[in-house]
Amino acid sequence: MDAYLGKHYKLKTSENFDDYLKLIGVGLLQRKLVQSLSPVSVLTKNADGSYTLTHITPIRKMATKFRLGEEFEEERADGVKVKSVMTIEGNKLIQIQTESSGRKSTHVREFSRTALKVTTTAEDWDGVCIRTYLLEQ
Template sequence: MDEFLELKYVLVESENFDDYLTFIGIGYFARKVAINLKPVQSLRKNHDGTYSFDFTSSVTSYTITFTPGVEFEEVKPDGVKAKSIITFEGNKMIHIQGEQNGTTSEHVREFYEDQLIVTTTANGFDKTAIRKYQRIY
């Protein structure tokens, strides 16, 4: 993953993301704000060996700091707490979030030099949300 550290990617395309947000219980207004944002995502490695994944938009900023393979408590941007674990496999960052209500979501981020593709699935969700990001040079 080292070759993708510090690269920034901006959202350019989204499919089924509104349906996913509806499925996990995000209200109408918050969904409309979320689907109209053009967030920037980037991954960095910290001096202590942990990683931070940053989401930045005109409305909010959100950072997850984690050690690969170690479960942690995450407070998602919507305020919901989840038990999460993030692992790396080649160019993929696999982020699994288990919420207290029993919903488990998986976000697979595939990093490339020029783009980032995020594929989201969840137990009980009959679709796949795909978001495509383009690298900012």
Template sequence: MEPYLNKKYVLVSSKHFEDYLTYIGVGYFAKKIALNLKPVQCLTLNEDGTHTFDFVSPITSSSVTFKSGEEFDEVKPDGVKVKSTITLDGNKMTHIQVEGNGRISKHVREFFHDKLIVTTTAPGLDKTVIREFKLME
């Protein structure tokens, strides 16, 4: 994962993201705002061996610090509290979020030298969400 650390990736395209927002219960106005954001994502390695993943936009930002493979409590940008596990393997970061109601979302971030592809799936969601981020110069 080292070649992709400390690099910022900005959203350039989304497919089926609105369907996912509807699936997780985001309201109409919040959904419209979310669809127009161009968030930046960045992964860093901390001195203690943990990683921090930042999601930054003009409206909302979030940051999680984690140890690969260990469950932790997370508050998503929409305010929902979840139990999360992030696993790093090669150029992939798999982020699983479990809500209190049992709903599960899986976000696989695949890092490349010039882009980041995020694929989101969830049981009960009949579409696969694909969001592409490009490396910021």
């Protein structure tokens, strides 16, 4: 994973994102706003061994600090608090996110030299959301 640390990946394509946002209860206005943005995603490793995943947009910068394998509370962009656990498998950062209702979403971030592909699935949903970010030069 070290080869991908500090790289800036900018969103280029998004499939089924609106359907996923509806599933998790994001309202129409927030969905439209979120979908109008092209965030930049950056993963860094901190001196204490933890990681920070940062999403940067023109209107907001969200940074999530975590330790691999340890549950932490996170606030989603829509303000809802969830529990998450992050693990690494090769070039994949895997996040299991659990809502207060118990429903789980899985976000698999697959890093490569030129792109970051985020594949999202969720319980009670037969869809798949794929968001592709390209490495900024």
